Amino acid sequence: MDTHPLFIIIDDVHPILITELEKSGITCHYHPQITRNELLTIIHQYTGLVVRSKTPIDRELIDAASNLKIIGRYGAGMENIDTDYAESKGIVCLNAPEGNRNAVAEHTIGLLFALLNKICIANHQIKNGIWDRNNNWGQEITGKTIGIIGYGNTGSTFAKKLQGFDVTLLAYDKYKSGFGNEFVRETDMETIFAEADILSLHIPLTTETNNLVNRNFIEQFQKPFILLNTSRGQIVNTSDLVAAI
Structure with a gap:
C-alpha cells in the first residue's frame, strides 16, 4: 500500500x-x-x-x-x-502571495505608462488610419504623487520599482505599520485623497474590500486621478467608476 x-x-x-x-x-x-x-x-x-x-x-x-x-x-x-x-x-x-509579485508590479507599471501616454488609444486610432497628435499628448510621470493601498508583496514591490522615477510615493495599509522609508511615506487615506495623482490597489478581495472603490470613495479625491487596479475586479464598483469618468 x-x-x-x-x-x-x-x-x-x-x-x-x-x-x-x-x-x-x-x-x-x-x-x-x-x-x-x-x-x-x-x-x-x-x-x-x-x-x-x-x-x-x-x-x-x-x-x-x-x-x-x-x-x-x-x-x-x-x-x-x-x-x-x-x-x-x-x-x-x-497560498503563494510572493510568487507573482514582480510580474504584477511590472504589469502595473506598464499599465501606468500606457495610460499616461495614451498608448492604447493612439495605437487603436493609428490602426484605423487616424492621426490625432494634439489629443494624444502624454504626461510625464516625473513629479507625480502615487498612492498605494496595500503594502504587502505586490504593493511594496511596485513601490520599489518606482524608486528611480522621481515620484512621491504614499502608502496606506490598514494592517501594517512601520514600513515607511526614504522612498515611501507611510500615510493615511485622507492624505492619499488629498494628494494622489495616481492610485494603485494591491489588496485582497474580502468582505471589507468588496466595492471599496465606489462613488463615495471616488468623490473624496481632491483632484482627478488615474486608477490602477491589479487586485480583484470586485474591489471596484464598475458602475460608479464609469459614472465618475
Whole structure:
C-alpha cells in the first residue's frame, strides 16, 4: 500500500510544482479538467488539494473531503476558499502571495505608462488610419504623487520599482505599520485623497474590500486621478467608476 501523502491538483500548474512535490514524497494526481461533480465523488481519497480559482472550495466540498489535511492555493487570492470553515476542520490553507509579485508590479507599471501616454488609444486610432497628435499628448510621470493601498508583496514591490522615477510615493495599509522609508511615506487615506495623482490597489478581495472603490470613495479625491487596479475586479464598483469618468 502506498503510504505517501496523496494530493489532487485540479487546475493547470507549472510542471515544476508536481516535480517538487513528488521529490518531497507526495504522490500527485493531476486532473486540471475535472468538474466539480467529479471532484465531489473522489475528494475523500486525498490528503492534499491544490487549486487556482476555477472551483469554489466551499462547505459542501470541504465536508466531502473527509481526509483532507491541506489546501494549497496556486497563487495569491484566497477568496474562492472558505478558509474559516476549512481551518475549523483542521485543514491548513496555504497560498503563494510572493510568487507573482514582480510580474504584477511590472504589469502595473506598464499599465501606468500606457495610460499616461495614451498608448492604447493612439495605437487603436493609428490602426484605423487616424492621426490625432494634439489629443494624444502624454504626461510625464516625473513629479507625480502615487498612492498605494496595500503594502504587502505586490504593493511594496511596485513601490520599489518606482524608486528611480522621481515620484512621491504614499502608502496606506490598514494592517501594517512601520514600513515607511526614504522612498515611501507611510500615510493615511485622507492624505492619499488629498494628494494622489495616481492610485494603485494591491489588496485582497474580502468582505471589507468588496466595492471599496465606489462613488463615495471616488468623490473624496481632491483632484482627478488615474486608477490602477491589479487586485480583484470586485474591489471596484464598475458602475460608479464609469459614472465618475
